[in-house]
Amino acid sequence: MSTKSSPRTSARPRLSSLNRRERAPDHRAAGSPAALQFRPIHTRRAFEEICERIREQLVLGVLKPGDKLPAERDLARQLGVSRNVLREALRSLEMAGVLRLQKGVKGGAFIREGDTSRMNDVMRDMLSLGTISVRELSEARVHVLDLVVRLACANARAADLEALEANVDRTELATREGRLLDRVECSREFYKLLAAATGNKVIAMIMDSVTEIHMRFVYAKVASSGVAMARLAEKRRQFLAALRERNVSSATRLMRTHLESVQRMLEQDPGAMSLHVALADIQPGIRR
Template sequence: MVFNRVRQGRISDNIVTQIKDAIFTGIYRPGDKLPSETELKRLFNVSRVPLREALRSLEEMGLIAIKPGVLGGAFVAEMTIKSVSDSLSNMMRLGKISIRDIWQFRLLIEPHICRLAVTECTDWDIQQMEEMISIREKAVKARKIPVVSDIDFHHVITRSTKNPLLILIMDAVGESLLTNFKRLTFSLSDHQSINAFHRKILDCIRRKDVEKVGDLMRSHLTDVKQRLKI
């Protein structure tokens, strides 16, 4: 039997733990429907109130999606970049994570991502980085600069590492930053500085300069932090 009757401890927490274990061990996979509410009540030997509390908690964690209607029910959620970024954005809105917290995280991790990119990137990756820089340089000259263009360059570097965990985390971080960036004011000088750093970082990646590229990324992020008073 997948689930056991709840015998001790906080009932809803016990239910959450058992369902999480069933998802994480692959018994229930993304898209699978969990047993009906009636069946879950029977399996756990609990009433409706703690069961619904547990299901709400699992939904807030992004592990399940509850769909209404005759064909509805609780389904194991498909984990996507959007679901992770939405969680980050919600935590930022609730004040649990600040843009400063995210920037500290970027300062810690992105220099290492750049170093890994030096050893893992292909000619095609470098071509993509060059394209991102060229697009942004032309946009700055035309005074039409989309905020996303800065984040795109960082995304390309991360993807060049071929590390799925880094890609997932940094794409989610980038998506959560977009909303905040749109509220900030970037001067022409800010954009020119960003372009200059991007160009230097790409030059280091081309030269396979592992140490300098990490230092440059840290300097770049520190410069933006100071300019935007993050």
């Protein structure tokens, strides 16, 4: 072994002696039972250990949103890893929405408020990879929206209703001025506000994740064909009225029939709609 390698393995405290956490058991002396299953062992890598430790501090409450981690150089030294490896870990946590990295003096790695849009990215990747289908997503959206409408009827507060009303105002204006794509943007916002009106951030997050991609399809459709939903603002007003009255069955019915007509619109000339067109430009983003 070369003399150069020795400092790497001994000169400073290393991350963990548990670097390889699990080993395949040695069954050589015990024969080979047929049903025996080996979980693939997977050598634990430094960056995983680092991510784990940081998440641990989060769960323990030692780290909270707004807190700053030590500078990369310091933290790397503390953990006994190279700066590059530490950066891999920080990158992963950044992409997971846990950290926000900021340059410059007074910069650093800050714990973020949770980024609820991360679920959208998961959904997008699942679609890209073909693990879920557009059909499944649409179907799920119908059911989730049904739930959201019921919860919004039960829990919407005055502020929620006002925000929705203002949204419909914008929708109406966009319609009058012929800004169809802006109107699609209003629709996206409408569903986001409706999701928020449930008063449950988990439900809202789920709702957003199944709505995001759907709206991309609508956008692509409107952009390419120029056709758009007729009497949209009017339908929204009716729905809002039902919501105000806490009339679950009416609100549900209105939303359901609306979804059906949107679906019919999307399914005209289905050949024009490709996953690729709808998903283009959405990239798991780092929102700062």
